[in-house]
Amino acid sequence: MHSYTLHAPAKINLFLEILGDRPDGFHELVMVLQSIALGDKITVRANGTDDIRLSCGDSPLANDATNLAYRAAQLMINNFPQAHDNYGGVDITLTKHIPMAAGLAGGSADAAAVLVGLDLLWNLGLTRPELEQLAAQLGSDIPFCIGGGTAIATGRGEILDPLPDGNCFWVVLAKHRSIEVSTPWAYQTYRQKFGKNYLNDDQSQRARRKTIHAGPLLQGIQHRNPGQIASHIHNDLEKVVLPAHQPVAQLRQVLQSAGGLGTMMSGSGPSVFTLCREQAEAEQVLAIAKEKLNDPDVDFWLTHTIGHGIQIMNN
Template sequence: MTIIKETAYAKINLGLNILGKRADGYHDVSMIMQSVGLCDEITISKGSSDGGITISTNLPGLSCGTDNLAYRAAALLAGHANINPNVHIALNKNIFLAAGLAGGSSDAAAVLRGLNRYWKLKLETYELEQLGAQLGSDIPFCIEGGTMLATGRGEMLTKLADMPETHVVLAKPLNLEVSTAWVYKNYNAGRVVNAPCIWQLEARLAGGGHAITPYMGNVLETVTIPAHPVIASIKARMLGAGAYYAMMSGSGPTVFAFTDTKETAEKVQAALDDYTVETAITTTIGRMK
């Protein structure tokens, strides 16, 4: 029996700026997205005798129904290829849920890549990205990952040279979920004091973390942090423990911090012991080959 395994990597935003609202209700964004090593593991195998698409996961609270992005990705690709599916998709989740790390989007991207191999469709990467864009703005990036400039509503991608490996600490307040739709709906450009300089970020990526931090930023912090001040507190604690930069990822609530060494990353993680958070130490990673 054929079994396909795929790895679904989390992402952070090195810079996230909003340029305005579009006629379709989405926002035009300009952001640099970066893959990190924290990942989910996806296994695709033959389904039951009943056929169809089935999902299982190691997290009891996660829906395995038709609302799961992995399920929707499988159904979309099956329809596109005119295939009557009979597959089981097992999701081994390590990426924090509802965290601003694109966990669901990365799972969907991994399913598209995996089923493309499982069904021997031989679709090109850009075709998978076009399909993924129908389901979510982050999915096209997650098809390849690495370091990319994302514009439009996030689906228009420009590949950049891989950022040098940087140590990253991730921290998400437990039991805190932030609605991306709510954050964008409540965004007010007038509250932004320091927007990221995306072109400067792009120009200095080869220099690594220290070179880009003066130009990093996330305008969505102006929405999420006032509603959840613990995010600002976590940022401050990380910086106080030795991180040289800390910022919220995406619409939140996860905070990521850069450190010079793994040892410093461990100190930063330990400094969060009196917070109710889930944490991980990882690094930035390059584009999937």
């Protein structure tokens, strides 16, 4: 097979708690991550040269090593030089649907798709843990993006444990087109305002920490109880992003008052989501929020949670 086309789903954070500042500059987290159907399309194709050639369609993304998708291909070449010799370079075509710098792991999902795509294209037969280990070298959210679904993440976000399929929500998603939030900025600002040292890296405490911090949400997921899940969603980064971006705080408030089970910012923002039980309820929330806000700068999406990460669309 000379090409694979993959679907790379975005994620939302049902939970993001910052436990403290790590000596390596990252933050120790407890996160619950959830894949949603909104996703990018990535094609990887053997190009008969030695090179990586990345095309991002009409998106403003760079097509060089500043793009995570490009770096993912470089990482595969560095780790599997023999496969690169055998199969040659790769054309990567990226069709963006996930908004950028939105807290939805769009760049991470694309990088995860390139790792999976090259594993397929080069017949490497890598296991999920092997792919996740490579992914962790590129970014904290990329291991999750490979398998997707519902998972709890600890460490800097790269240590994953799958959770029972929480695939039960319709999601109204909204983002200001003109507002982008840099993830490093959000974490650094949090560190300045609320930072506390985190030195405890005792692995045996990790399991306990998950239940201490995300317990009620985890119970909701365990029992597939949408109301309990939605009433325990949480995101510490709201404390820095919302005061810095008043329109996002207003959007969050409008969405929350439009109905649904619960509203939260995703990741480092600025996208905001509302969880709903049914499609009809989500459509109503969307209509009410659009009318109340009446802001042409805000894009809305109606999507739903899904139980998987990168998937082959066709080949």
